[in-house]
Amino acid sequence: MNKSIVKNIVSCPNCSCDKYWKVRRGGLLCVKCRSEYRPPPPPVRLSQNQWRTIVRWFVLEQSVSIISEQSGISRYKVMKALQHIRKLMRSQTLDVFQGEVEVDATLYGRVKNRPFRKYTRTKSNSKPDQVIFGALCRGGFVKAKLVSGYDAEMFRYLLKEWVAPGSIIYSSSFKYFPDLKSIGFVHRTVNMKKSIHLGEGYHINGLKGFWGYLKTKLSSRGGIRRERVGLYLAEYVWRYNNRDKSTKEKIHTIIKLIKNTTNI
Ligand SMILES: [Zn+2]
Incomplete structure (x- = not known):
């Protein structure tokens, strides 16, 4: 079993501890109470390749219609996927500031x-x-x-x-x-x-x-719809904090974020 502790935004449904080991077939094993659970499913059904495509266009700041046109994925699914990415960005926590x-x-x-x-x-x-x-x-x-x-x-x-x-x-x-x-x-x-x-x-x-x-x-x-301002804010905070990364690194970081928190 490949054990690596990841501190993340997924937490145990049993004791709400956010540290877990990754176990076989996408399962997560709670470090504290040792119960096994799965991260929540994504809001839309997309293959890993489709996620990758959407993330690539998202990093390049393309609109929903362009992403949909270029990838052949429906507008509805692209929209849902982008909202999911923004929600993940919003729930990420950075280390405490010092200095x-x-x-x-x-x-x-x-x-x-x-x-x-x-x-x-x-x-x-x-x-x-x-x-x-x-x-x-x-x-x-x-x-x-x-x-x-x-x-x-x-x-x-x-x-x-x-x-x-x-x-x-x-x-x-x-x-x-x-x-x-x-x-x-x-x-x-x-x-x-x-x-x-x-x-x-x-x-x-x-x-x-x-x-x-x-x-x-x-x-x-x-x-921007009022209730969505917070999500867009999270997106631009993320983009600003990752501005020195290359496009490839940004794609990799977002894919990792999705895989660590969603059962795709
Ligand atoms: Zn637990």
């Missing part, structure tokens, strides 16, 4: 031709209901999540989950990032207008760069 971390929140609105508005320009009485909260580890990855509004408690909760204590956090002086020192971070506030005078490192340009990337990508898709 210098930039933090920011941005509003995802439904203003025509302006999918993003800066929170500074929002009138105080208007209710932002789709807010994207993000953190970028300098020299590393981005984490971002769609939250229901500007909520200081939620931001603190996510930071505690995402970033190791003792890390240096850079944020704007926005009131929703209060007193991060009390939860164990070194908090450096960036005054957006005077950042030059505060010395090196006092900026959140890395994360602003990611917002720009995200904004371009989301608007290029045209209208």
